[in-house]
Amino acid sequence: MxxxxxxxxxxxxxxxxxxxxxxxxxxxxxxxxxxxxxxxxxxxxxxxxxxxxxxxxxxxxxxxxxxxxxxxxxxxxxxxxxxxxETIDLTRAQAAKARAEQRLQNDDGSNDVKRADLALKRAINRIQIAEMR
Ligand code: ATP
Incomplete structure (x- = not known):
């Protein structure tokens, strides 16, 4: 091919x-x-x-x-x-996910929700891909 x-x-x-x-x-x-x-x-x-x-x-x-x-x-x-x-640090991605979730949960209006949401998406993506290896 x-x-x-x-x-x-x-x-x-x-x-x-x-x-x-x-x-x-x-x-x-x-x-x-x-x-x-x-x-x-x-x-x-x-x-x-x-x-x-x-x-x-x-x-x-x-x-x-x-x-x-x-x-x-x-x-x-x-x-x-x-x-x-192969190079994804799973522990780091899990920590980033937890941090982003925390920020979204504690949103008091001063947090940048969009930023936390993007950080969460990056972390979930890394976790999913790390689990495919
Ligand atoms: P973190 O909060 O863990 O830094 P992030 O999503 O804010 O995550 P990025 O700004 O997207 O990180 O990336 C910064 C640098 O760190 C980039 O070079 C990226 O490739 C690398 N990086 C981020 N997370 C990981 C990970 N889980 N494993 C390996 N490299 C990572």
Whole structure:
């Protein structure tokens, strides 16, 4: 099967770089599956998983939003933060989840609910992806 190169890049550097048969991700407009020959596209992503399939192997990367760019020979995902499943610190994500839940629960109007909600989404996403490894 034909493959396509995928790069996941963050301000801290590259997180993933490989040739894969299929990239699946969650764009704001819905699930996207990309294979070699996909029409060039740019799409904003939600906090979610990027699934990278090559033969019988599937890698998972947690992305914190960002953008997907599909070019004829390469798919680039640019995100503020991203982690491969193997590098996710589960304890840290669980602590972040508990903190965010606490902030949402104790909301007295002075809390930034949107920020806590996003932190919660990032933490849940990391936990789910860490549990897939
Ligand atoms: P925390 O409150 O634990 O810092 P956060 O969601 O605020 O979580 P981010 O701002 O998204 O963290 O990321 C800051 C940096 O820490 C990024 O480089 C990100 O990849 C890394 N990071 C955050 N959480 C984890 C985790 N659970 N495991 C591994 N790396 C993480």
């Amino acid at each position: 034909k493959t396509i190169k995928v790069n996941v890049v963050t301000p801290d550097g590259p997180v993933y770089d490989a040739e894969v048969e299929m990239v699946s991700t969650k764009a704001k407009s819905g699930e996207m599956g990309i294979m070699a020959g996909h029409v060039p596209t740019v799409a904003p992503l939600t906090i979610g998983a990027v699934r990278l399939k090559n033969g019988s192997n599937t890698d998972y990367v947690a992305v914190n939003g960002g953008f997907l760019e599909v070019r004829p020979d390469v798919v680039t995902i640019l995100a503020q933060s991203a982690e491969r499943a």
